[in-house]
Amino acid sequence: MDQPADDYDTPWKDAVMRYFREFMAFYFPQAHDTIDWRQPPSFLDQELAQVVRDARLGRRRLDKLVRVTGRDGEARTLYIHIEIQRSRERDFAERIFTYHYRLYDRFHSPVSTLVILADPNPGWRPDCYRYDTHGCETSIIFPVVKLLDFWPHLDRLLTSHNVFALLTAAHLMTLRTRGQDQQRFEFKAMLTALLYERDWNAQRVLDLFNVLDWMMKIPGHLQDRLAERIDELNRSKEMPFENLMMKMAREKARKEGLQEGREEGREQGREEGRRAVVHKLLQLRFGPLPQHAEQFLAQAQPAELTALEDKILLAASLGELIQPKH
Structure with missing residues (x-):
């Protein structure tokens, strides 16, 4: 089934209106x-x-x-x-x-x-x-700002506390993952986790999650997986708005997953594609990878890649995920 169409219009418009001062500070x-x-x-x-x-x-x-x-x-x-x-x-x-x-x-x-x-x-x-x-x-x-020019500075976008740094990263990741559902899911999950790491109030987190959810369309069964990760984040961070976040994610899954859910057993990418996604996420979280981590990834089996995907957003350090061999 075709991937849901990407929608930039309404989320960008809403974000500009809600956070206009940050919009101007970031871009102009x-x-x-x-x-x-x-x-x-x-x-x-x-x-x-x-x-x-x-x-x-x-x-x-x-x-x-x-x-x-x-x-x-x-x-x-x-x-x-x-x-x-x-x-x-x-x-x-x-x-x-x-x-x-x-x-x-x-x-x-x-x-x-x-x-x-x-x-x-x-x-x-x-x-x-x-x-x-x-x-x-x-x-x-x-004056013109070209969003593609931010791609080489993705690490700065992900560490900035300006709303539009994160939304620019989401925009770029959306462009880069057209037709790549699994990779888009990983990026979307990572950005959602970053929302929780910011010292932002509940309303701001909800506003931005709504923009991410609208911008980065993924099939319903992957949206269900995202809802599970949100549930983990809510428990680990003791967020006071768990029910609303879960309701948003699960409702999205129900709407988009009617047909996609029938294809849940279909493989979402070859093993090498998954390996590249995990490698990129590890670099974004922890910086350049040491040699023992590179070697582990090169030889990782599908089950090991799945374990990394499930833990990467919650790990405090690379050592929690990959231990050097002695």
């Missing part, structure tokens, strides 16, 4: 520092929708328009247009230009257009639009 720190955060931002969905209709550009589900207050002496009102683009688009830069001038025309106030490129194409990096006619030049240059 210079712009973040110009905002007076004592004044709450206002999200102008209806106003942006009107601009889109006027421009006849179609429905844009990943656009956000935010009104903020600047930190300068005049405490002036500023408008931030955020675009999270998840696929390559031929006329993307021109559309950004159209949005920009229509927003300025609507509010007669400075507008900052900030772009997140969440697409899987490394070479696609539009950051400007311009034309020159009869000596009259018009142009826009807009």
Whole structure:
């Protein structure tokens, strides 16, 4: 059966609205520092929708328009247009230009257009639009953050306490595991475990788990396994919201597992694929592996790989999992 379609629209939108200050601090720190955060931002969905209709550009589900207050002496009102683009688009830069001038025309106030490129194409990096006619030049240059650029820094994402570091890691892992259910399950379980390690309140953990769960689709029988690991985490961390977390995970399993569960006996990957997943997870948790660990993994039998998969997220050290031979 086909893997459930990946859905970035709603989780990204919800995360931006709930944790907008962290969004700005992580992706656009210079712009973040110009905002007076004592004044709450206002999200102008209806106003942006009107601009889109006027421009006849179609429905844009990943656009956000935010009104903020600047930190300068005049405490002036500023408008931030955020675009999270998840696929390559031929006329993307021109559309950004159209949005920009229509927003300025609507509010007669400075507008900052900030772009997140969440697409899987490394070479696609539009950051400007311009034309020159009869000596009259018009142009826009807009800041761009390419999420693919964070992949070499995955270890930093996983240790950061910014919400969007973890969500960026989830996005990258989702892209890297299309069609690889077992590997995606391991990454999703690891990210869920990291939520518990942060000193975050229960609501924030639930919010982010909902984003991860929505973004990183896995078949129902693997979702059941994730629910079991969440249960272990709840017991080990004595979390006060066990029932809700379990309800979310198990409900997801019931919805998605009606058909996938019939294929539960199907092998989810060849042995070498599982070995590579375990190797990657061990490196992410504990850093470069010593020689005795590399040798153990190279010779590990399926039962030993399964044992590592079940314990890797809860182990405090590599020594709890793999002992050197004497």
